[in-house]
Amino acid sequence: MQRNFRLTRSTDFKRVRRNGKSYAHPLLVLIAIESENNLSTTRVGVAAGKSVGNAVKRNRAKRLVRAAAQDLHPQIKSGYDLVLIARAPIIQVKMPVVRIALQALLLRASLHKNNV
Protein backbone atom coordinates (compact mmCIF):
# COMPACT_ATOMS: atom_id res chain seq x y z
CA MET A 1 0.00 0.00 0.00
CA GLN A 2 1.38 3.36 -1.03
CA ARG A 3 2.38 5.76 1.67
CA ASN A 4 0.09 8.60 0.64
CA PHE A 5 -2.87 6.28 1.25
CA ARG A 6 -1.69 5.69 4.83
CA LEU A 7 -2.26 7.52 8.05
CA THR A 8 1.15 8.34 9.42
CA ARG A 9 0.79 11.17 11.90
CA SER A 10 0.02 10.67 15.55
CA THR A 11 -2.33 13.68 15.47
CA ASP A 12 -4.35 12.05 12.66
CA PHE A 13 -4.81 8.92 14.74
CA LYS A 14 -5.95 10.99 17.71
CA ARG A 15 -8.45 12.92 15.59
CA VAL A 16 -9.98 9.76 14.09
CA ARG A 17 -10.16 7.91 17.36
CA ARG A 18 -11.69 10.80 19.27
CA ASN A 19 -14.27 12.01 16.68
CA GLY A 20 -14.90 9.00 14.40
CA LYS A 21 -17.60 6.32 14.57
CA SER A 22 -16.52 2.81 15.50
CA TYR A 23 -17.72 -0.58 14.26
CA ALA A 24 -16.63 -3.75 16.11
CA HIS A 25 -15.93 -7.28 14.93
CA PRO A 26 -14.30 -10.20 16.84
CA LEU A 27 -11.19 -9.93 14.69
CA LEU A 28 -10.78 -6.16 14.30
CA VAL A 29 -12.35 -2.75 14.92
CA LEU A 30 -13.03 -0.08 12.28
CA ILE A 31 -13.12 3.63 13.10
CA ALA A 32 -13.99 6.08 10.32
CA ILE A 33 -14.45 9.82 9.79
CA GLU A 34 -14.56 12.18 6.80
CA SER A 35 -11.19 13.58 5.83
CA GLU A 36 -10.37 17.13 6.74
CA ASN A 37 -9.72 19.61 3.91
CA ASN A 38 -12.01 17.46 1.72
CA LEU A 39 -9.20 15.30 0.42
CA SER A 40 -10.31 12.96 -2.33
CA THR A 41 -8.02 10.09 -1.25
CA THR A 42 -8.83 7.37 1.27
CA ARG A 43 -6.27 7.02 4.02
CA VAL A 44 -5.99 3.94 6.23
CA GLY A 45 -4.10 3.49 9.52
CA VAL A 46 -3.43 0.18 11.22
CA ALA A 47 -2.86 -0.40 14.94
CA ALA A 48 -2.30 -3.38 17.20
CA GLY A 49 -2.36 -2.95 20.95
CA LYS A 50 -0.40 -4.78 23.59
CA SER A 51 -3.31 -7.14 24.18
CA VAL A 52 -2.60 -8.79 20.81
CA GLY A 53 0.70 -10.24 22.01
CA ASN A 54 4.43 -9.65 21.72
CA ALA A 55 6.14 -7.80 18.91
CA VAL A 56 6.14 -10.77 16.51
CA LYS A 57 2.39 -11.26 16.90
CA ARG A 58 1.67 -7.53 16.61
CA ASN A 59 3.67 -7.31 13.37
CA ARG A 60 1.83 -10.30 11.91
CA ALA A 61 -1.58 -8.86 12.85
CA LYS A 62 -0.79 -5.49 11.25
CA ARG A 63 0.58 -7.22 8.15
CA LEU A 64 -2.67 -9.17 7.72
CA VAL A 65 -4.84 -6.10 8.18
CA ARG A 66 -2.74 -4.01 5.78
CA ALA A 67 -2.92 -6.74 3.10
CA ALA A 68 -6.70 -6.95 3.43
CA ALA A 69 -7.03 -3.18 3.16
CA GLN A 70 -4.76 -3.21 0.11
CA ASP A 71 -7.11 -5.66 -1.65
CA LEU A 72 -10.28 -3.78 -0.76
CA HIS A 73 -8.92 -0.26 -1.19
CA PRO A 74 -10.49 0.39 -4.67
CA GLN A 75 -13.94 -0.50 -3.31
CA ILE A 76 -13.87 2.02 -0.44
CA LYS A 77 -15.65 5.34 -0.82
CA SER A 78 -13.11 8.11 -1.20
CA GLY A 79 -12.73 11.01 1.17
CA TYR A 80 -12.56 9.12 4.44
CA ASP A 81 -9.87 8.40 7.05
CA LEU A 82 -10.03 4.91 8.52
CA VAL A 83 -8.29 3.33 11.53
CA LEU A 84 -8.22 -0.46 11.84
CA ILE A 85 -7.38 -1.92 15.24
CA ALA A 86 -6.43 -5.59 15.38
CA ARG A 87 -7.75 -7.84 18.15
CA ALA A 88 -6.10 -10.86 19.74
CA PRO A 89 -7.86 -13.76 17.85
CA ILE A 90 -6.58 -12.43 14.50
CA ILE A 91 -3.22 -14.17 14.87
CA GLN A 92 -4.92 -17.58 14.63
CA VAL A 93 -6.79 -17.03 11.34
CA LYS A 94 -5.62 -16.76 7.75
CA MET A 95 -5.77 -14.06 5.10
CA PRO A 96 -9.19 -14.73 3.43
CA VAL A 97 -10.95 -14.67 6.80
CA VAL A 98 -9.53 -11.24 7.54
CA ARG A 99 -10.62 -9.95 4.11
CA ILE A 100 -14.18 -11.19 4.62
CA ALA A 101 -14.30 -9.57 8.05
CA LEU A 102 -13.09 -6.23 6.71
CA GLN A 103 -15.62 -6.33 3.88
CA ALA A 104 -18.46 -6.97 6.33
CA LEU A 105 -17.34 -4.01 8.42
CA LEU A 106 -17.20 -1.71 5.40
CA LEU A 107 -20.75 -2.67 4.42
CA ARG A 108 -22.00 -2.02 7.95
CA ALA A 109 -20.31 1.38 7.99
CA SER A 110 -21.80 2.31 4.59
CA LEU A 111 -18.34 2.93 3.20
CA HIS A 112 -18.50 0.30 0.47
CA LYS A 113 -19.12 1.49 -3.07
CA ASN A 114 -21.94 -1.06 -3.35
CA ASN A 115 -23.81 0.93 -0.72
CA VAL A 116 -25.92 3.81 -1.97
Place this chain on the structure above:
RNA sequence: CAGGCUGGUCGGGCGAUCGCGGCUCAAAGAGUCGAGGAAAGUCCGCACUUCAUAGAGCGCGAUGCCGAGGAAAUCUCGGGGCGGAGCAAUCUGUCGGAUCGGGUCACAGAAAAUAACCGCUUUUACCCUCGGGUGAAAGUAAGGGUGAAAAGGUGGUGUAAAAGACCACCAGCGUCAGUAGCAAUAUUGGCGGCUAGAUAACCCCCAUCGGAAGCAAGGCCAAGCAGAGAUGAUGAGCUGCUCGCUCUUCCCAUCUCAGGUAGGCUGCACAGAUAGAUGAUCGCCAACGGGAUGAAAAUCCCCGAACAAGAUGCGGCUUAUAGACCGGCCUGAGGC
Protein backbone atom coordinates in the same frame (compact mmCIF):
# COMPACT_ATOMS: atom_id res chain seq x y z
C1' C B 1 23.31 -50.57 29.08
C1' A B 2 20.64 -47.16 32.53
C1' G B 3 20.71 -42.59 35.26
C1' G B 4 23.25 -38.04 36.06
C1' C B 5 26.97 -33.75 35.87
C1' U B 6 29.53 -30.48 32.67
C1' G B 7 32.10 -27.60 28.23
C1' G B 8 31.29 -26.03 23.20
C1' U B 9 28.59 -25.41 18.36
C1' C B 10 23.93 -24.85 15.74
C1' G B 11 19.06 -22.82 16.24
C1' G B 12 16.87 -25.76 9.79
C1' G B 13 19.34 -25.94 4.27
C1' C B 14 18.43 -25.57 -1.18
C1' G B 15 15.04 -24.28 -5.26
C1' A B 16 10.37 -22.08 -7.34
C1' U B 17 5.99 -18.62 -7.11
C1' C B 18 3.48 -14.45 -4.76
C1' G B 19 4.54 -10.35 -1.42
C1' C B 20 7.42 -6.36 2.38
C1' G B 21 11.45 -2.10 3.64
C1' G B 22 15.98 0.90 2.07
C1' C B 23 19.32 2.42 -2.02
C1' U B 24 20.70 2.88 -7.44
C1' C B 25 19.09 3.15 -12.56
C1' A B 26 14.46 4.74 -13.85
C1' A B 27 8.30 4.59 -18.06
C1' A B 28 6.37 -0.15 -16.43
C1' G B 29 10.14 -2.59 -14.20
C1' A B 30 15.24 -4.35 -13.16
C1' G B 31 19.56 -4.84 -9.93
C1' U B 32 21.36 -5.01 -4.99
C1' C B 33 21.20 -5.19 0.43
C1' G B 34 17.90 -6.59 4.52
C1' A B 35 17.44 -8.35 12.42
C1' G B 36 19.27 -12.30 17.32
C1' G B 37 21.71 -15.65 20.74
C1' A B 38 19.31 -13.44 23.45
C1' A B 39 17.91 -8.01 19.17
C1' A B 40 14.55 -8.41 25.46
C1' G B 41 15.05 -6.61 30.81
C1' U B 42 17.50 -1.59 31.30
C1' C B 43 21.10 -4.17 36.00
C1' C B 44 26.49 -2.20 35.17
C1' G B 45 30.44 0.21 32.07
C1' C B 46 32.31 3.08 27.71
C1' A B 47 31.98 6.05 23.28
C1' C B 48 29.15 10.46 21.80
C1' U B 49 26.30 15.26 23.00
C1' U B 50 24.97 19.51 26.10
C1' C B 51 25.52 21.99 30.68
C1' A B 52 31.85 26.47 31.71
C1' U B 53 36.70 24.94 28.99
C1' A B 54 34.01 20.40 33.92
C1' G B 55 36.93 23.56 38.27
C1' A B 56 38.02 23.34 44.33
C1' G B 57 36.10 21.71 49.22
C1' C B 58 32.23 19.32 52.11
C1' G B 59 28.39 16.01 51.59
C1' C B 60 26.44 11.76 48.94
C1' G B 61 26.97 7.20 46.22
C1' A B 62 29.55 2.75 44.49
C1' U B 63 33.25 -0.95 45.07
C1' G B 64 36.31 -4.02 48.67
C1' C B 65 40.74 -11.85 49.28
C1' C B 66 45.11 -12.64 45.40
C1' G B 67 47.15 -12.90 40.21
C1' A B 68 46.32 -12.19 34.91
C1' G B 69 43.25 -10.03 30.84
C1' G B 70 40.42 -5.57 29.69
C1' A B 71 39.14 1.37 27.71
C1' A B 72 36.05 0.36 31.96
C1' A B 73 32.47 -2.56 34.56
C1' U B 74 27.87 -5.61 40.07
C1' C B 75 33.03 -8.11 33.64
C1' U B 76 35.95 -12.81 32.24
C1' C B 77 39.67 -16.75 33.44
C1' G B 78 42.69 -19.12 37.17
C1' G B 79 43.83 -19.55 42.43
C1' G B 80 42.74 -18.81 48.16
C1' G B 81 39.79 -18.48 52.99
C1' C B 82 34.86 -19.50 55.35
C1' G B 83 30.12 -22.09 54.49
C1' G B 84 25.73 -25.00 51.88
C1' A B 85 23.58 -29.27 48.49
C1' G B 86 24.88 -34.13 46.46
C1' C B 87 27.11 -41.37 47.24
C1' A B 88 30.05 -38.94 43.35
C1' A B 89 31.21 -36.13 38.93
C1' U B 90 29.90 -31.33 40.06
C1' C B 91 26.97 -27.05 41.43
C1' U B 92 26.38 -22.86 44.58
C1' G B 93 26.66 -18.46 48.48
C1' U B 94 30.07 -15.04 50.51
C1' C B 95 34.89 -12.00 51.05
C1' G B 96 38.68 -4.73 54.23
C1' G B 97 38.14 -3.28 59.75
C1' A B 98 34.42 -5.43 65.99
C1' U B 99 41.35 -2.63 70.74
C1' C B 100 38.46 5.05 66.98
C1' G B 101 33.65 5.62 68.70
C1' G B 102 28.19 5.18 68.87
C1' G B 103 23.63 2.09 68.32
C1' U B 104 20.92 -2.67 68.72
C1' C B 105 20.63 -7.73 70.85
C1' A B 106 12.80 -8.94 71.31
C1' C B 107 10.79 -13.05 74.83
C1' A B 108 13.12 -15.78 78.67
C1' G B 109 16.96 -15.15 82.22
C1' A B 110 20.37 -12.84 88.20
C1' A B 111 23.02 -10.86 84.20
C1' A B 112 23.16 -9.60 76.79
C1' A B 113 28.87 -6.80 78.26
C1' U B 114 32.09 -2.21 83.78
C1' A B 115 28.22 -9.85 84.64
C1' A B 116 27.27 -10.95 92.36
C1' C B 117 20.19 -12.66 91.89
C1' C B 118 20.59 -17.56 94.15
C1' G B 119 24.53 -20.41 95.84
C1' C B 120 29.71 -21.34 98.16
C1' U B 121 33.40 -19.45 102.00
C1' U B 122 35.56 -16.42 106.06
C1' U B 123 35.02 -12.72 109.90
C1' U B 124 31.65 -10.41 113.14
C1' A B 125 26.85 -8.79 115.97
C1' C B 126 22.34 -10.73 117.98
C1' C B 127 18.97 -14.84 119.15
C1' C B 128 19.03 -19.86 120.62
C1' U B 129 15.95 -25.80 122.07
C1' C B 130 23.70 -25.43 121.40
C1' G B 131 21.78 -28.74 115.84
C1' G B 132 21.44 -23.93 114.01
C1' G B 133 18.88 -19.25 112.44
C1' U B 134 18.86 -13.85 111.13
C1' G B 135 21.64 -9.37 109.87
C1' A B 136 26.28 -6.73 108.36
C1' A B 137 31.27 -6.56 106.01
C1' A B 138 34.51 -9.02 102.70
C1' G B 139 36.09 -12.83 99.09
C1' U B 140 34.54 -15.88 94.95
C1' A B 141 32.70 -16.78 87.95
C1' A B 142 33.37 -23.92 90.53
C1' G B 143 27.39 -24.78 90.10
C1' G B 144 22.17 -22.73 88.65
C1' G B 145 16.23 -23.47 85.33
C1' U B 146 16.73 -19.48 80.54
C1' G B 147 18.39 -18.22 75.67
C1' A B 148 20.36 -17.97 68.91
C1' A B 149 24.42 -16.45 71.94
C1' A B 150 26.60 -16.72 79.12
C1' A B 151 32.69 -14.39 79.33
C1' G B 152 38.39 -20.39 76.44
C1' G B 153 37.69 -26.41 77.21
C1' U B 154 39.36 -30.99 80.04
C1' G B 155 42.34 -32.77 84.05
C1' G B 156 45.44 -31.45 88.11
C1' U B 157 48.04 -28.14 91.74
C1' G B 158 46.28 -24.73 94.99
C1' U B 159 42.72 -22.29 98.56
C1' A B 160 38.68 -20.61 104.00
C1' A B 161 35.87 -21.19 99.32
C1' A B 162 37.53 -20.09 94.48
C1' A B 163 39.88 -18.35 90.12
C1' G B 164 44.99 -18.90 83.78
C1' A B 165 46.47 -17.64 90.31
C1' C B 166 49.87 -21.81 88.52
C1' C B 167 50.91 -26.47 85.45
C1' A B 168 49.98 -30.27 81.24
C1' C B 169 47.30 -31.11 76.70
C1' C B 170 43.83 -28.99 73.20
C1' A B 171 41.49 -24.72 70.74
C1' G B 172 42.13 -19.59 69.61
C1' C B 173 45.04 -14.36 69.27
C1' G B 174 49.49 -11.38 68.28
C1' U B 175 54.54 -11.42 66.65
C1' C B 176 59.32 -13.39 64.68
C1' A B 177 61.83 -16.96 61.70
C1' G B 178 61.99 -21.25 58.19
C1' U B 179 59.61 -23.92 53.97
C1' A B 180 56.01 -23.86 49.37
C1' G B 181 53.86 -20.03 46.28
C1' C B 182 54.42 -13.96 41.87
C1' A B 183 50.57 -13.24 45.69
C1' A B 184 46.23 -14.17 48.68
C1' U B 185 47.43 -18.11 51.78
C1' A B 186 49.05 -22.91 53.76
C1' U B 187 52.38 -25.34 57.10
C1' U B 188 56.42 -26.03 60.99
C1' G B 189 58.98 -24.04 65.16
C1' G B 190 60.15 -20.17 68.85
C1' C B 191 58.41 -16.06 71.90
C1' G B 192 54.53 -13.09 74.24
C1' G B 193 50.27 -11.69 76.98
C1' C B 194 46.80 -15.40 79.04
C1' U B 195 40.92 -14.27 76.26
C1' A B 196 38.99 -10.89 72.88
C1' G B 197 30.36 -12.15 72.64
C1' A B 198 27.26 -11.16 67.88
C1' U B 199 25.92 -7.49 64.26
C1' A B 200 29.62 -3.10 59.61
C1' A B 201 23.88 -6.54 53.20
C1' C B 202 23.05 -0.58 61.18
C1' C B 203 25.72 4.23 61.64
C1' C B 204 30.84 4.46 61.28
C1' C B 205 36.49 3.98 60.14
C1' C B 206 40.23 2.73 56.20
C1' A B 207 41.50 2.26 50.85
C1' U B 208 40.11 3.08 45.65
C1' C B 209 36.76 5.41 42.26
C1' G B 210 32.74 8.71 40.71
C1' G B 211 30.69 16.33 38.18
C1' A B 212 25.35 15.97 36.22
C1' A B 213 21.82 14.74 32.58
C1' G B 214 20.81 11.83 28.61
C1' C B 215 19.90 10.61 21.06
C1' A B 216 12.69 12.43 23.37
C1' A B 217 20.81 14.32 24.36
C1' G B 218 22.07 17.95 20.86
C1' G B 219 22.65 20.86 15.91
C1' C B 220 20.34 23.39 11.43
C1' C B 221 15.90 25.46 8.68
C1' A B 222 11.42 27.63 10.07
C1' A B 223 4.24 28.73 9.32
C1' G B 224 1.28 30.83 13.23
C1' C B 225 2.43 34.00 17.18
C1' A B 226 5.37 37.76 18.96
C1' G B 227 9.17 42.23 18.81
C1' A B 228 13.82 39.96 20.29
C1' G B 229 18.86 40.34 21.91
C1' A B 230 23.52 42.80 24.36
C1' U B 231 25.67 45.82 28.71
C1' G B 232 25.17 47.68 34.08
C1' A B 233 22.44 46.82 38.77
C1' U B 234 19.21 43.10 40.57
C1' G B 235 17.95 38.25 39.87
C1' A B 236 18.66 33.37 37.78
C1' G B 237 21.51 28.91 36.24
C1' C B 238 25.45 25.21 36.65
C1' U B 239 24.88 19.28 41.76
C1' G B 240 22.44 18.80 47.74
C1' C B 241 25.55 23.01 50.21
C1' U B 242 29.78 26.67 50.12
C1' C B 243 33.36 28.89 46.88
C1' G B 244 34.02 30.01 42.02
C1' C B 245 32.21 30.74 37.10
C1' U B 246 28.56 32.03 33.50
C1' C B 247 24.07 34.35 31.76
C1' U B 248 20.39 38.48 31.50
C1' U B 249 13.31 35.91 31.51
C1' C B 250 10.46 40.03 34.52
C1' C B 251 11.32 45.75 36.19
C1' C B 252 14.80 50.47 35.15
C1' A B 253 18.67 52.99 31.75
C1' U B 254 21.58 52.73 27.07
C1' C B 255 22.76 50.28 22.43
C1' U B 256 22.01 46.62 18.37
C1' C B 257 18.79 43.47 14.60
C1' A B 258 17.23 39.12 15.06
C1' G B 259 14.66 35.19 18.49
C1' G B 260 11.60 31.01 18.33
C1' U B 261 6.48 27.23 18.89
C1' A B 262 3.86 23.52 15.46
C1' G B 263 6.44 21.09 11.63
C1' G B 264 10.76 19.46 8.60
C1' C B 265 16.04 18.00 8.00
C1' U B 266 20.09 16.08 10.71
C1' G B 267 22.34 13.32 14.72
C1' C B 268 21.78 7.77 12.02
C1' A B 269 25.66 3.55 10.82
C1' C B 270 27.91 -0.87 3.33
C1' A B 271 19.81 -3.33 7.81
C1' G B 272 18.47 1.81 9.23
C1' A B 273 12.37 2.72 9.98
C1' U B 274 9.79 7.26 12.05
C1' A B 275 2.21 4.10 13.06
C1' G B 276 7.46 1.16 12.78
C1' A B 277 9.99 -3.57 7.06
C1' U B 278 11.53 -10.78 6.59
C1' G B 279 6.01 -13.81 5.70
C1' A B 280 2.78 -17.50 2.94
C1' U B 281 2.37 -21.85 -0.39
C1' C B 282 4.78 -26.04 -2.95
C1' G B 283 8.93 -29.66 -3.90
C1' C B 284 13.52 -32.11 -2.31
C1' C B 285 17.15 -33.03 1.61
C1' A B 286 18.52 -33.40 6.81
C1' A B 287 16.33 -34.42 11.62
C1' C B 288 12.89 -35.37 16.49
C1' G B 289 8.45 -37.84 17.84
C1' G B 290 4.11 -41.11 16.84
C1' G B 291 1.57 -45.24 14.12
C1' A B 292 1.48 -49.86 10.86
C1' U B 293 4.14 -54.43 8.96
C1' G B 294 8.20 -57.45 10.63
C1' A B 295 11.98 -62.07 14.83
C1' A B 296 15.41 -58.22 13.59
C1' A B 297 17.48 -55.10 9.96
C1' A B 298 14.40 -52.24 7.37
C1' U B 299 10.07 -50.16 4.62
C1' C B 300 5.64 -47.06 4.39
C1' C B 301 2.36 -43.17 6.33
C1' C B 302 1.28 -38.87 9.46
C1' C B 303 2.81 -34.58 12.35
C1' G B 304 6.18 -30.51 13.06
C1' A B 305 9.95 -26.19 14.66
C1' A B 306 11.07 -23.26 20.72
C1' C B 307 12.01 -18.32 22.84
C1' A B 308 11.25 -14.36 20.20
C1' A B 309 12.25 -8.69 16.26
C1' G B 310 16.41 -3.65 15.63
C1' A B 311 15.25 2.28 16.82
C1' U B 312 22.45 6.04 18.63
C1' G B 313 26.41 2.37 18.78
C1' C B 314 29.65 -1.02 21.51
C1' G B 315 31.59 -4.40 25.86
C1' G B 316 29.30 -7.32 29.85
C1' C B 317 25.47 -9.33 33.27
C1' U B 318 20.55 -11.33 34.00
C1' U B 319 16.14 -13.58 32.26
C1' A B 320 13.13 -16.76 28.18
C1' U B 321 14.19 -20.96 24.89
C1' A B 322 11.39 -26.94 21.26
C1' G B 323 15.24 -29.61 19.85
C1' A B 324 19.96 -31.39 17.20
C1' C B 325 25.34 -32.39 17.03
C1' C B 326 30.52 -32.92 19.03
C1' G B 327 33.58 -33.83 23.45
C1' G B 328 34.97 -34.72 28.96
C1' C B 329 33.55 -36.90 33.67
C1' C B 330 30.67 -39.55 37.85
C1' U B 331 27.39 -43.43 39.96
C1' G B 332 24.99 -48.25 39.43
C1' A B 333 24.35 -53.08 36.94
C1' G B 334 26.23 -56.82 33.59
C1' G B 335 30.13 -59.21 30.36
C1' C B 336 35.41 -60.20 29.16
Place this chain on the structure above:
RNA sequence: GGCCGACUAGCUCAAUUUGGCAGAGCAAUUGACUCUUAAUCAAUCGGUUCUGGGUUCGAGUCCCAGGUCGGUCA
Protein backbone atom coordinates in the same frame (compact mmCIF):
# COMPACT_ATOMS: atom_id res chain seq x y z
C1' G C 1 13.56 4.82 23.39
C1' G C 2 15.06 7.19 28.25
C1' C C 3 13.90 8.18 33.43
C1' C C 4 10.96 7.34 37.99
C1' G C 5 7.35 4.88 41.43
C1' A C 6 4.20 1.06 43.55
C1' C C 7 2.86 -4.24 44.90
C1' U C 8 0.34 -6.28 52.50
C1' A C 9 -6.98 -10.06 54.03
C1' G C 10 -12.35 -10.24 48.81
C1' C C 11 -11.77 -4.16 48.62
C1' U C 12 -9.35 0.58 50.67
C1' C C 13 -5.12 1.37 53.54
C1' A C 14 -1.61 1.05 58.37
C1' A C 15 2.79 -1.32 60.45
C1' U C 16 8.98 -0.30 57.02
C1' U C 17 11.56 5.44 60.09
C1' U C 18 14.83 2.45 64.70
C1' G C 19 14.49 -5.75 62.05
C1' G C 20 11.28 -8.68 67.44
C1' C C 21 3.58 -12.16 68.16
C1' A C 22 0.90 -8.54 60.70
C1' G C 23 -3.36 -4.67 62.28
C1' A C 24 -7.81 -1.15 61.28
C1' G C 25 -12.33 0.09 58.43
C1' C C 26 -15.75 -1.93 54.77
C1' A C 27 -17.34 -6.82 53.03
C1' A C 28 -18.55 -12.21 54.47
C1' U C 29 -20.44 -15.84 58.38
C1' U C 30 -22.96 -16.64 63.15
C1' G C 31 -25.80 -14.83 67.24
C1' A C 32 -28.84 -10.86 69.72
C1' C C 33 -32.69 -6.99 68.83
C1' U C 34 -37.41 -6.92 65.29
C1' C C 35 -43.76 -9.66 63.10
C1' U C 36 -39.77 -9.49 58.89
C1' U C 37 -35.83 -6.65 56.53
C1' A C 38 -32.53 -2.55 57.03
C1' A C 39 -29.78 -0.06 60.76
C1' U C 40 -27.34 -1.13 65.56
C1' C C 41 -24.56 -4.41 69.12
C1' A C 42 -21.34 -8.77 70.02
C1' A C 43 -18.31 -12.66 68.26
C1' U C 44 -15.93 -15.37 64.35
C1' C C 45 -13.54 -16.10 59.67
C1' G C 46 -10.10 -14.32 56.23
C1' G C 47 -2.51 -13.53 54.79
C1' U C 48 3.21 -18.31 51.36
C1' U C 49 3.25 -9.51 53.06
C1' C C 50 4.14 -10.09 44.09
C1' U C 51 8.11 -14.37 43.22
C1' G C 52 13.03 -16.61 44.18
C1' G C 53 17.74 -16.40 46.70
C1' G C 54 20.94 -14.15 50.64
C1' U C 55 22.56 -11.35 55.53
C1' U C 56 20.83 -12.21 60.64
C1' C C 57 19.23 -15.96 66.46
C1' G C 58 15.06 -13.80 63.86
C1' A C 59 13.02 -10.32 57.52
C1' G C 60 6.68 -7.22 55.61
C1' U C 61 11.17 -4.15 56.90
C1' C C 62 18.05 -4.81 55.03
C1' C C 63 20.82 -6.65 50.19
C1' C C 64 20.59 -9.07 45.12
C1' A C 65 17.86 -10.97 40.86
C1' G C 66 13.15 -11.46 38.38
C1' G C 67 7.60 -10.47 37.47
C1' U C 68 3.21 -7.35 37.07
C1' C C 69 1.04 -2.56 37.01
C1' G C 70 1.27 2.73 36.76
C1' G C 71 3.42 7.73 35.94
C1' U C 72 6.53 11.14 33.24
C1' C C 73 9.87 13.28 29.12
C1' A C 74 8.91 15.33 22.14
